[in-house]
Structures are given as C-alpha cells and as structure tokens.
Amino acid sequence: MPGGGVARRPLHFIVMADCSGSMKGEKMQALNYALKSMLPHLIAWERDQLQAQLLIRILAFATVPRWHVADPTPVTDLSGRWRDVEYVHHGLTNMGPAFRTVAEVLGPDRLERRALRPAILLVTDGLPTDPPGGFELGLATLMGSAAGRSSLRLAVAIGRDANSEPLNRFRTSDAPVLVADSIDDIVDRLVTASIAVSRMSEVGADRGALAQQLLRVESDRGAGILDDTIL
C-alpha cells in the first residue's frame, strides 16, 4: 500500500522516580522491586490490547533529574535488561526541573502526531524541595505542551506525608494519589497504577468508570479529560 508500512500507535509511559536521599535503603529496594513487578502486567496488557505499542522511559530525579532510561523502550526490551535505579546521596526532591525534563520530550517536535496521550507516573516519598516558584514553573512548563496537558498523570505517595497538595496539582483530576502506607504497599500501588495507566490510555476508554473500578474513587461521569471528543 502507498505510504509504507503500518504500525500500532505509540503510547509513551514515563515514570518519574524519586531518588532523593530519603529513599535510601528499604524504600529504594521496594521501589525497584515494584517497578520490576509492573513490567509483566504491562507486557500482558500490551499483548492483549489492540491499539498501542507501549514505550517506557524512566526519569530518576533528586536535586537534578537524570534519565535512567532515556529512549522510549518497548516494555519487553526493558524487562530483559532491567537496571535498578539508585538513590542520590543527600539528594533533594526537586520536582520542577523533573517536570521540565519530561516536558522537553513531550514537545510537538519530539512526539509522534499519532501517539496516544502519554502517561506519566510520579513516585515520591516526600514534599517537593524546590526553591520558591520552582515547582510551579516546572509544572506550568509540563502543562504548557498539548501532550503534557492531555497526559494521564498518576502519583504514588510513599507514606501519608507524601500525599501533599503539590501532588494533587500534578495528577489528572480523575486519578487520585495512591498512597503506599508501608514498604509492602509500594508494589501493590505501582502495579495498580500501571494497570490504570494502561487501561485508561485506551482510545474511547471510560476513564471515570475505570478510575472507579481500578482506583476505587468516586468520579463524576465526564468530569475527566475525554479522549477523542470535542475540544
């Protein structure tokens, strides 16, 4: 057929992993275990659904962000060559620069026009430590791009104290912050988040209903961003 070959639509899934100093020890081990535990679920979803090819990136952020997995990587490839993320000694939890780094790769010149709305999962154990205005500037940059604005944004807070107002400003309205009260909860919350990311990213998905089903939240029908609908 004219035009060359065909392919599934890319679904970019970006994990923003808090690697600040406070993540040292069991939390970091649990986070790595949880991230690895997500992959089989994502592989299964990619196999079963018909719309998307899942491409994962991981951003490790502390005082400054750095890509742990910089290129969009098929989930099966990532599973085959997994490397643990590592905490940064005395690293802060600066989210603003991390948001800006994510915004860069979601720019219109970086993202395929046919890509599905991207998904961003933020995992953190604390409040942002940005200098004044830093968090807001970073979040505004992310939300300034069409892809960033329309992205599905979920957050997992490790510990009740991490479930903060800034995370509520980051997350998509129909996806509440998932709280891991204990180390053991981290795996469960990340797996839940990964399932929610994948299911809610499907074209035509009833995100409100899925949020209720998967995330156990009350959600008004039609309250969230609607896919494939009018502006």
Add this chain to the structure above:
Amino acid sequence: MDADAPPQEAQDRSATWCALMATERGAAHVAVGLPNQDAAAAYPMEQYGAVAAVADGHGHHRHFRSARGSRLAVAVACQAAAELTERLDRFEAAGQIKDEARQVLVPAIAGRWRTAVSQDLAAEPFTPEEEALRAVGDEPVIAYGSTLLLAVAWRHWLVLAQIGDGDIVGVRPGGSALLPVPGDPALDGRQTTSLCEPRAENAFRIAVVDLSRTALLAVMLATDGYGNAQLADPWAERFSKDLAELLPEHDLAWLADQLPLWAGRCASSEGSADDTTIALLLAPAGTGSRPATEKSTVPADDTLRSDSPTATLPADSLTATLPASPTAAPARDATIAPPALAPPGGRRRRRRAAGFAVAALVAVAAVVGVAIWLLSPAAAVRASCTAAKSPANGTIVRGNVITACATGTHRQVTVPTSGLPKGEKIEVQGDGFVFVLVGSKLSWKLYWTLASQTTTAARWPALTSVTGSTPRLCRAGGDVVVDAAASAGKPAGSWAQLRVNPAKDPPVVAGRQNRAGPLCPGGVAR
C-alpha cells in the same frame, strides 16, 4: 520544468472524475462490539467533477450515536456540495469560492446536520441505556459527534472543507503531496473538533485549489484511522509518491480491489485498530491509461494554498475537459461511486445541446463497450455502471461496506435479504434518503425534506404507491429493491448506497453479487 505541472495532454484529454471509497471497522471496535462509526459517500457530478465525503464518528462513549452522526454528516455534506457546484461557475477566483464555501456551504452543512440529528432523535429518542451514557449537561447533539472531510471537484476547481481530524492529501503528477487544508493547532492528535460543538461552522477549515494551475492526479480523504496507522512520520509525501507511481500502472479495477485492503490493513491490530475510511477522487489525468510522464506548462512554484491568488481558465478551455463517456468500473470490495450525477436543473438546460452531441458519442461507445463487456469472462462481477438507463448492482462485501452503483436516468438497487442472517440491520442509503430495515420493521427518511416514517414489512407494498419526490422501495421475493428514480428534486441523478450494520460481528458476504433487474417495473413512479 516542474514535474507537478499540469500536462497539456491531460487538459485536452476527454475523461471524467472517478470516485472510490472503502471503509473497515477497526479491530479495537470489533473487540468491544462497537460498530464502524465511520461513513463515506462519493459520486461523480455529471462529467465535470465529483464529490466525496468521509466522516469519523467519535469513539468515546459520550458520543454513543456517532455512527449515525457520521452517516448524516456525509449525506448532508454531499447534498450541500452538489448545490455548491450549481454556483461555482459564477466565480472567477479562488478567494470568491472560499468565501462562498465559508458563508454558504459550511453553514448549510452544519445547520442541516443539526436538523437531521434533531429529526433522528425525534424519530428515535434516547433509550434509558443511552440516557445513562450522557454526560451531565450534554446537549443531545453531543451523542452524534463526528468529524467531516469534504472534497468537491468541479471543472478546474477543487473545494475542500474539513472539521476535525483526518487527512486530505492531493497527489501531484510528480509525486509530491499537496496539503491544501490549513492545519488546526487545536488538533493535537488526542482531541478533535466536531460537528457537535457549538458554532461548528467556525471550526471548519477550507481550501480552494485551482486545478488548472496545480494539477492533481488524485485526492484522498481519510479518517484518522489511516494516518494513525502510518509508520512514516510524516507520511503524506511518501503516500503521494507511491500513489503517483501506482496510478499510471494500474486501472480502476485494481484500485477498487486495493482500497479495502489498505483500509483493512490500517484498521487491523497491526495498525491503528481504529475504523478506517478512505475516499479517493481520481482526476481525469489520474487514471491508469494516462502516461506517466508530464510536461511543464506553468511556473514551477505554483502550489496553490487556500489563500493564494488564482488564475482563471477561459471558458473555452473548460469545454476541453468534457468526457467521452462514463468510465466503466467493476465494483467489488471498494465502493465505486455511481457516475454522472445529474447536473443541477438550470445547468442541465444550458448544456442540453452539448449533451446531445456527447450522448451520440456515448451511444456509439456504449454499443461497442457493452459488446466487449458482454463477451468478457469477468462480466459477471462487473457492476453495470457503464451504460445509461441500466439498473444498478449492489455488492455486499464485508461488514458494513456495501457497494452500490447506478447510472442513467433511474437507478435501482437490489438487496437480497434472504441470505442475510436473521435480525440483520440493512440500510439503503442514497442521495438524501435512507431506508433502514431491522427484522420486519422498515423506516425511511428523506434528509432534504427531513421527512421520516416507519412501517412494517406487511405494509411495504404501500410504498410503491408513493409518488412524486419519494424514492420508492418495494419487495420482490426475498429481495428489497430501491428505486431512486423519483428522488426529490433530482429525478435523473439519484444514487444509492447499501449498508449492512450487523449487530455483532459483521457477516462476510464477500463477492456476493446482487441481482440487477427492473423489479420495480420500468423504474418510474407508479
């Protein structure tokens, strides 16, 4: 020399526009039991042009009647486009036509679509299940949300109008792509503008191309299921180059076979998995018999964008494009639009004298052509779109892709219902009308009058007594026969399109050929 310049030979050549279309239900829709929410309509306009429209009903549950919305959209768009061609000869510049499209065509489409939606809703109010799907505060029209892409080729003008996502790609003789419709920054690939939004007419994007300066081999209209499946990014240039190479090497039959394959590939789980619909308008110079080489006759940088000034062809040069006869076209998997929609009333009178001369040529050509056709082993699978006054064939191909074509002063389309699964929903859609048959219940609508009626199978014969402007539907044996001879206001130019909307997985009745024949005697209103 500009490879994309209009070849002199093409301008002098007698030929006509052809229209092909194909649609395929997306794999993701099949998986969750959603219907094909795309729609398409296309047909040539007399000898001078063609009209095509595709529409993509939104997939979100909020737009739960979008499949109807897209069908209404292509119906009203083609009707309004046909009316536009009545006025196009008054204009000399692209800017004037663009103004006409902005001020008359687009408001007509948007307004009539809303009216048609209201009529549909009045005839069939939301069920309790549908009410439950409505978002708080949604107007009813939201349920019918759809995009629309429209192309009108008339003499040396190409008028394009688009709301929402999807692609309109012009293929230039040298293989470069022409993307005349301005982009819309609001379309980010994840959301789309829609006919169902308030003041939808403001969201239309319009372009006018002077084909005498910017030659095109073809124009493709595609719903976003096509573009979203393309690996190349951007893909239009590659598509255009490939198609420009294919067109000189293949005839219309080959293209008609290929189009559903292209749509199917895109709609599969290897592609976008979304409903995919393609309408391909082939310019007189774009058919297989045309030489592949071109000569430049205009300045190199003459690509005409929507706001560019244009030159106007002198009247004499327009007459040089008169075709010798309608193009024969086998109708199999792709829908081949019926040739020669009648010209609007006033123009018909003006061209009567020229028509007689052309008719004489057509008659000679038809006699020779029919003789060859009858001797051909492939005659059994060819749709009888070749000769005037012949009845039409329709071919059910796959799912809700139905072929129908007709020609001449009346047309009949026969749908053999006996072989279809029980409970099948059959729609016979035509130039402003649609018949819907579900079980023994039959309903029909006329979109231009917005009349709507429902009856049962037992009362069908009463339909045959309908006279005047109503297309007739009658029953003969196990078949449903539509005789669109008396369709309102267009007695010589009706067309019909058959559509089967299965409740679940579409039955594949590939290759099945409907019987042709004047089952409604004489094809005239009784």
